[in-house]
Amino acid sequence: GEEVAQTPKHLVRGEGQKAKLYCAPIKGHSYVFWYQQVLKNEFKFLISFQNENVFDETGMPKERFSAKCLPNSPCSLEIQATKLEDSAVYFCASSTGRIAINEQFFGPGTRLTVL
């Protein structure tokens, strides 16, 4: 598609429940990025993929967060045993190239609320 698609738009989970977010990058884009926007403004990089391979996961909390980008499937970000502090908007972006010179196109985000 011509836009990055993210589902669901909103997700509400009780503390300790699992949350799974999905991202379909723009067709032809081989790089996918996940960002977490907390406290309304602060963006934190989580992980990036080159096709189905993890490219950079330096921002991922290792214990409860995992992500995948499998061929012919939307990419996913999964949070096991959610905590209150995981409440945030999660943005997915895609681009055609590896370094930052290639524009990252952002999806509309998934708002996760952990109660």
Next chain:
Amino acid sequence: AQSVTQPDIHITVSEGASLELRCNYSYGATPYLFWYVQSPGQGLQLLLKYFSGDTLVQGIKGFEAEFKRSQSSFNLRKPSVHWSDAAEYFCAVGARTGANNLFFGTGTRLTVIP
């Protein structure tokens, strides 16, 4: 470590007035520089970017930004603001080599009054 500072949390301007949003960065070398806009409930839209060359870059929606190496700044400007410009604006930097994720400032919320 890289950092991006947007000193103004919230700015209010009258419609038709000029606008300048400040952005300062701390980086080992000159990074790639970006301005994004986020409308309520929306994702980020790229306004403009600086990679090299002319330090005054033009973007969409009538925005421009000037890279000043000596001040480590990349301020966003618009000569005449429209009510539809009300949104959150984020400055971001990206590395020229290595990791390709973006580092964002904390944003400036722009309110436009009639």
